[in-house]
Amino acid sequence: MGIVQIVAVILILVLLVKPVGTYLYYVFSNEPNRTDRIFGGIEKWIFQLGGLKNRKGMSWKKYAISFLSTNVVLVAFGYLILRLQGGLPFNPNGIGEMEQTLSFNTVISFITNTNLQHYSGETGLSYFSQMAVITMLMFTSAASGFSVAVAFVRGITGKESLGNFFEDFVKAHTRVFLPIALLVALTLVALQVPQTLNPTIEVTTLEGQTQQIAIGPVASLESIKHLGTNGGGFFGVNSAHPFENPSPLTNVIEILSMWTLPASLPYMYGLFARNKRQGWGIFSAMMVLFVLLLSLNFYAESKGNPAINAMGIDASQGSMEGKEVRFGIPQSSLFTAVTTAATTGSVNNMHDTQTPLGGITPLALMMLNNVFGGKGVGVINMLMYAILAVFLCGLMVGRTPEFLGRKIEAKEMKLIAIAILIHPLIILGPTAISFLTDLGQGAISNSGYHGLSQVLYEYTSSAANNGSGFEGLADNSTFWNMMTGLVMLLGRYISMIAMLAVAGSLLRKKPVPETIGTFRTDNGLFTGILIGTVLIIGALTFLPVLVLGPVAEYLTLR
């Protein structure tokens, strides 16, 4: 039965990819289409307000600067509100201002679409902060990432320019995130997720004691949290909380909310490339890697924890420690895989308590950071690996490498080198530093292999802009706030800017017409080569630490 649940969700996703991808293509191709009638009016008004009457195509530098400066303004705004929230309205619970490094970490965490939470929503944020900072950044960071991805796709597929950042940014809001978020939020409200500005409810239990029940505008946050692959929960325990994710049905809705948009981007890319097979090739590579890692998690969790099994406890249900009974193994497993693949970072079960082998799945998906991936980032990264694969194997057809008719030369390789270097550097470097310093070691709550996994997970999650926590790490300290803050910043912006530069450089090249001698990137063989490249270049880098962490834990536990 468990497998049927998983397969059904994957099937629904595959069915959604084509319509949603086509819709996204219509939105961003900037050609007149039917959606203009619905959204054209309000956009016109926004463009006029913002002085964006003629929205000229931008060079990659201009695009990057527009993207960065918009993000800087949003960060400043968010930081100020968090620091001043005590005196601002919509604060029925009287929550005070947030500490400096925690504010820094929180704002960075949300603008980078990471949503690593070193605070607990119920006690650390006013309703105003939840809405004006957290929810606002959830929209804008997702729209920023989406815009960059669209610009990158335009560049490599040789449109006239990368497009106009502000136009993309506005359209991502008006045509994608706002309408869909509204739809999802209403659905969730219908399925019993609270949406209110009332303060925490105080009830008297049967035993006669009082209990505080936190509520608030949960449904609205929940919907964009997943749609924007943000992941920061309203409550500390995130989507495991019955108010955030009350039933298996809401669970499926949340899974599809975070998964559909990233999974549709390859199809949109195929439409931009005027060759749908290119898009399906990228999608298939992502899906194969996803299913491989999902299977590992499902298998490991279903088998249960050997230490507990050894005590003679019934293991037929699998390892249920840290999982919600209403979801069971399959729905937890799928959620874990999707939330780390799509770099959402919301959790409906505690990854810390997963079995050692099962824990590899979220870690590996974030280390790869290209299996569907977060808003836009996933498709950019996978396309980067595609360029890399073309460069490595393309020579074997006796031509200098070309991707979509454009030559891959030293300049592109330098930029790609930066992007592939930065990921292991900001994961392994800080992990090593944390083990070398008392400040870092102080936060680790488990010894041995599991402690290693905790630290590794924290930085991997930050670097991949995922934001899920392995939890169990006492991470609200100056050291951890600053370290993870920096890792999130570098993890998001360096590779994005490098890839925008790649797109800009490829766009300037004269396309070489395709002949029978051209290296094809739209067939099964290439999908295989792409998977191989991702595994050898992307995954082997992390093999030694994975062996020391989860693998060693597994081997010593069994």
Next chain:
Amino acid sequence: MSKVQKKKLLTGPIVRNALKDSFIKLNPMTLIKNPVMFVVEIGTIIVLLMVLFPGYFGAKESVGFNISVFFILLFTVLFANFAEALAEGRGKAQADSLKKTKRESFANKLVGDVVKKVSSSELRKGDVVLVSQGELIPGDGEVIEGLASVDESAITGESAPVIKEAGGDFNSVTGGTRVVSDEIKVRITSDPGESFLDRMILLVEGAKRQKTPNEIALNTLLISLTIIFLIVVVTLRPIASYLGINLDIPVLISLLVCLIPTTIGGLLSAIGIAGMDRVTQFNVVAMSGKAVEAAGDINTMILDKTGTITFGNRMASEFVPVGKETETDLALWATVSSLKDETPEGRSVIELNKKLGYPYEAGLEEGGQFIEFRAETRMSGMDLRDGLKVRKGAVDSIKNWVLSQRGQIPANLDQKSNAIASMGGTPLAVAVNDRIYGLIYLKDTVKPGMKERFDELRKMGIKTIMCTGDNPLTASTIAAEAGVDSFIAESTPENKIEVIRREQKEGKLVAMTGDGTNDAPALAQADVGLAMNSGTSAAKEAANMVDLDSDPSKIIEVVAIGKQLLMTRGALTTFSIANDIAKYFAIIPAMFTLAIPEMNVLNVMGLGSPSSAIISALIFNAIVIPLLIPLAMRGVKYKPMSSVKLLRQNIFIYGLGGIIVPFIGIKVIDLLVSMWV
């Protein structure tokens, strides 16, 4: 093709020099140009220090292991140096033989009207020298007066002398070649040290070798992979120390060296040099490696019809009787008229007769007298014993000759000869005394094998365009016969540039051949321009390759060599990176098994002990370099086929092979190593 001398891959002196050079190349200042091997050398030095001062590093117990690691690392660097030195050595050997040609000679410099004997090294551009029979031409130049046959074997290897004359396309002479007859006045066109020969020596020596664009890009990738693995290895020590596992530095260095792409890093420059060398062995001088690389990327090839696709001389292809004459009679008399005719046209008539199987009475010509072709008569033929005068020649001349004997001109003669002319052929009339039998249809013939070559090019995705001065009708006939993709009739050199520009505008890379001065702009415009050595120096300057044998159809082979060079580079890169999987499975369990005994499960190869596993992986990593030297030098096999097939085949061999081979290799080495460790 026949002229390609198969050179032995290795000769004694080349190997000896290469061995010496591998040690000289250990100098870190030179090795830093190859960052991958530089990192290995740094590792080697660190391990050496640990061997020399074990007390300081606390490595007293593992001196034996460290010594082994040191030697394997040292050999890894030496093997890589050897590969490069060997490739360079073969180039140098070629350069040395060229240098012999570049002897100091005396020149008869003309100052005013006076001849002055000066040393050839004193000649400057613009000087005029007189070269007589038996003398060496003192420098590159153009013949401005006279005609002489010149022996160019020193450069081309072709022993038959060639005619050089003032004016026209055969006026360029190369320094170091010898005049075998007559005397010529030559204007020198290059300063000392810049002559064709000098440049050629520099190029084959590899001294002027610059990294090609693709090599630079690949190097960037190799460096970033090296840095990634450096990060992996450097961070592994503190991370493992948290678990109380102490990783020895030599072990970490071994892991690093195994993971970084040493195989391709060590062979990359050898592949490049060897690729250039293959072009040179083909008697084509490429002015840069970039040109060879570009050859692999060619989309469009522009070929002259005459000399490249066709023989250029006309061959009999049909007998066309006129009036009431029969083809059999015509064939007979045409054959008789050609029996002693040694021109290609004459011989082709006899061959055609044989091919068509017409009877021919032997002995008919006995006692006859051969009439040679003369410009005035424009006829040749034979006067037979019995008084019959057999002639073949230009239609007008034959007509006049027959009329002068009061013969009749058949009514359809003009119509038939015009028909032949309009198809681009040349009609030759055949007459015996006052009777015209008919016409021989002389046609330009396509070289044998050209159609197959063009099919191959099509399989590679290369479009061929034929350029010819012929009329469209003739051009289309030849184009169809040769199987080119398109043609340009009545073309001028300006046309060629237009075509090249048009193709380049579409993003295509274009290759062409040429020899005349008026080809020079097009040769310069093309991405790959192959000039003929027999051509003018302007053409040679403009081109980026020169064919010493002056065989324009060689451009096709040059493209194949370019492709082969790129493929070799790609294949070894893929192989090198795919090797990492097996090396991980050898070293990772070995590193951790002592501290975590359960890790032995990962020892899928069942390697003897941790030390033997690490040493075996390192040895495999080292010896794979010399084992692949022959492949790097010779290049991977290339058969024209579609990219999809080609990729499937190469991925299977070098990708899948790259994953599997090291598992076997390391296991076998471990079986041997385990006997001692």
